[in-house]
Amino acid sequence: MQVFNGISLFTILLLMALGLAIVFGQMGVINMAHGELMALGAYVTYFTSRFFASHLPGWMDIYLFVAIPLAFGVTFLGGYLLERGFIRWFYNRPLDTLLATWGLSLILQQAYRTFFGAQEVNVPLASWLSGAWNVTENIQLPLNRIFIIGLTAVVAVGVYLLLYKTRWGLAVRSVTQNRAMSEAVGINTARVDAVTFALGSGLAGIAGCAFTMIGSTNPGTGQMYIVDSFIVVVFGGVQSLVGTALSGFTIAQSQTTLEYLMSGSMARVTILLLVIVVLYYRPSGLFSSKVRA
């Protein structure tokens, strides 16, 4: 049961951190507004569910399958515009990016508050996702969590294929490793940057969509997850997506185990201490790839 909780938390962390890791690791952009892109995905899901509820009530059960691509699409587009209009002016200035995107996150939060209201909105859960799978008398696995686990698996495999099996993925990796050389061989690095950022944003959108199933949707939603995502990414080593996955797994399992053994706040403190100790000995993260700097 606790193991299942750990896996479930792991997939959630991974979903949050993947987009961040792509943007952070491949482009060196510390995107503090990542959480707000998640919130955007959550709001897209909310509006999709509202649309289905009022126009297609019979199809309410499958609105999620419309909401997921839609959340991805909208945040992808939002991310693209952000990169073109904002982020690209801050490349190679990590601290400035941090401040700029933090400001951006505040602006976005306030915009959500203005347009969508400060109140929390309720995203209904499709009927086939509520309830639990009773494995035995005492072990019940909530269906929405199983769904999120499946969704994360699909997303993770998709990202892997995209980055390692396509020409575009090759271009991304080459730009990461040597920007000047990539430009020299004719790769449009500006475009690669924009699409990479947009992809990272789109993943945040999917994460936001998934969160509506377990958490709350309000203008501050993103804030609740951003710290966790950063911990996962930094702990795992920023350059490595596999590292992100492994660190997500480590953190999630320790977190749920510790939470069961001690109080929630103490579990969090312990995790943070653990991360600090590891980063002290391995400054570039637990699973950083060996590269020549």
Next chain:
Amino acid sequence: MSKITRRKFMQASGSVAAAGAATTLGLWPMRAFSQETVKLGLLHSLTGTIAIAEASLVEAEKLAIDEINAAGGVMGRQITPVVEDGASDNPVFAEKAKKLLERDQVAAIIGCYTSASRKAVLPVLNRAKGLLYYPTYYEGQEQDKYVIYPSQEATQSVVAAIEWMAKEKGKTFFLVGSDYIYPRTCNKIAKPTIARLGGKVLGEEYAPLGHTEFSSIINKIKAAKPDCIYSTVVGGSNVAFYKQLKAAGLDGTKQVLLSTVVSENEIEGIGKDNAVGYYACMGYFQSIKNPVNEKFVKAFKAKYGQDKVIGDPMQVAYNSVYLWKLAVEKAKSFDPEKVIAASSGLEFDAAEGKIRVHATNHHVWKKVRVGRARADGQFDIVWESPNLIEPNPFPKL
């Protein structure tokens, strides 16, 4: 995205500076105690994290002001509300309170929501000798000379809630809350109460503020199999908590859960179907049946829309304006010291029923009720305290 040029930025900041200079040069806003009007400060978070809960309080306060103005005002003067945004930031609350009292010269402030924001405002009140009405239920442990507390403090709701659960639902309890002062104080009151009733606490868990992963806590609850869960989880965490309880197979039909912080407003965010069957203990529920409440609900919906719901703090915010008005009329003065003195023993026929300001401790005697959430997001009132409960902000623990 439009680019902000350096020139535009300079122009904008220039005009802000000019406006600031104008006020300091003596173009002061109208004095509060003019012949026709009196100013009342409304200080709440309209932006930031807490705006979720707090913004609607201003609506209720404005409704009360409109009603009083339509009926002729306070001692013949119309009330002008001065709304300030505390922005969910405690230093901002203190600064805005100072501005309201010193620059706007408001006769009183109705405001704050979190205890932290109230604590930030206290020194300002004491320095400027200003009066604050604090419309939120809270943990007690406080009594300030310049504050009136018209909502239930912890002993009023917690003791009643625990007694009701122990009598009706069973004697084993699981206490779960967010990790900060309100839940911890409530549980400090709950534990001796449970012991006194011959009950047993099977577990006590705190989740960090804003936590959204309750699976471990829910596992512990399931392992403990309590008769009743007493919840003081606050804010957005409740959405995650209720949703995950339901996903884990515990819902209002199978498990007794009572919260002293979930009102109709929170249910909106939690989702009606996730909350159905769970209990809340409050001073006020929108579904209370009495003529005063019917009139109040009708007036509120007429002004702000039919789909609006009214939670406990909103009703108390509305009461606060009236309590101030009655005290002013009794004192025949807007002077805070006299208004405070006149507040002792003041009675008001509120939507929640009669309330009476305590003779000495600035809190109010009031009834509390236990409601069970319905599918439409409203509560069926299943229990009501027979008498007004005396406020006791400093219980012996």
